[in-house]
Amino acid sequence: MSKIVFLAGLVMAASGRISPPVALALGIAYGFSFEHAFQGHARRGAKLLLQVSVVGLGFGMNLHQVLEAGRSGFFYTACSISVALVLGWALGKLLRVKETTSFLISAGTAICGGSAIAAIAPIAEASEEEIAVSLGTVFLLNSIALVAFPLIGTQLHMSQTQFGLWSALAIHDTSSVVGAAAKFGTLALAVGTTVKLARALWIVPLSLGTAAVKKSKARIQWPWFILFFCLAAVADTYVGVLQPAYPVMKQVGVMGLTVTLYLIGSGLSMKTIRLVGARPLLQGIVLWIVVAAGSLALIQMGIVHL
Known part of the structure; x- marks a missing residue:
């Protein structure tokens, strides 16, 4: 029964007939109602599909717009990442969260969530439990943000x-x-995607810094999909002969994103919430609220802008 319900939801998400937020809600409903039949496959599939979808969305973006948003957001990104990492470290100490878990939660909040955690975890020599707790914390807050942010905006x-x-x-x-x-x-999609991808590039220097401190020889994961996103924007701007194909590629990206959010939502369950525990979750919540409220206030006051 669990497999049938999951696959039915997957087909619905891939049909193009429902929006990304609805797909997320369907995934969450499944996760809380059934024992996940494809937990590992869904997690790996969501990661790969996200990268493919972002590249597809690049075919609907003008290169000049991408470069302007990335250039303008660089300074704000650098400042917010630094603040989030320092504040996360302080909160981890205050709440007595394990050092590695605290660092992974802080890095995930500062840069790009699960991608940053996945890249930094082997370099930081994190255990399976520490990775699971960090990903669970970030995952819960991501699900809340998807619903809450558009309403607040x-x-x-x-x-x-x-x-x-x-x-x-x-x-x-x-x-x-x-x-x-x-x-x-x-x-909003063009600005958000561009600035976020520019933010994701900070995985590289943070990974290098972590490797230097830990004296780790673990392989650093480079976010190659960002390069392909930029190449897609180059094609959309300058390669006019393929213009008829770009809307199709963009639509594929949107559909891929919808399926990705369904897969992400399906991984949320009471088991996930129990696994995270109180202290790491509290650290993640407080850190996220401070970052979200602080950046919102600066944007509303016109201090941070593009």
């Missing part, structure tokens, strides 16, 4: 540019940024 009458920037600075995973921004509008 609408209530505050944020412009699409403001919302895209806020999402990129305050939501953990790229998939959740894309999902929330897509619900808010096309321009």
Whole structure:
């Protein structure tokens, strides 16, 4: 029964007939109602499909817009990452969270959620339990952000540019940024995706720094899909002969994102919540609220803008 229900939801998410937020809700409903029949496959599939989807979305973006948003958001990204890492370290000490778990939660909040945790965990020599707790914490907060951010943005009458920037600075995973921004509008999606991908590049220096401190020889995972996203934007801007194919590629990206969010939602369950535990979850929540509220205030005051 569990397999049939999961596959039925997967087909519905891939049909193009439901929106990304609805797909997420269906996934969460499945996760809380059934024992996941394909937990490992869903997690690996979501990671790969996210990267393919982001590249597909690149075919709907103008290169000049991508470069401008990335350049303008670079300084804010660097500042917010530094603040999140320092604050996360302090909260971890205060709440007596295990050092490695605290670092992974802080890195996931500062940069790009699960992708940052997956890249840094082997370098930091994290155990399976520490990785699971960190991913669980970030995953729970991502699910909340997907629902809450568009509602907050609408209530505050944020412009699409403001919302895209806020999402990129305050939501953990790229998939959740894309999902929330897509619900808010096309321009919000362009800004949010671009700034978030520029943010994801910080995985590399943080990985190198962690390797130096830990004296680790673990292989650093390079976010190659960001390069392909940029190449897709180059093609959309300059290779006019293929123009008829670009809307199709973009639609494939949107459908892939919808399926990704369904897979992410299906992994959320009471077991996930129990696994995380109180202290790491509290660290993640407080850190996320401070980052989200602080960046929102700066954007609303016009201090942070594109």
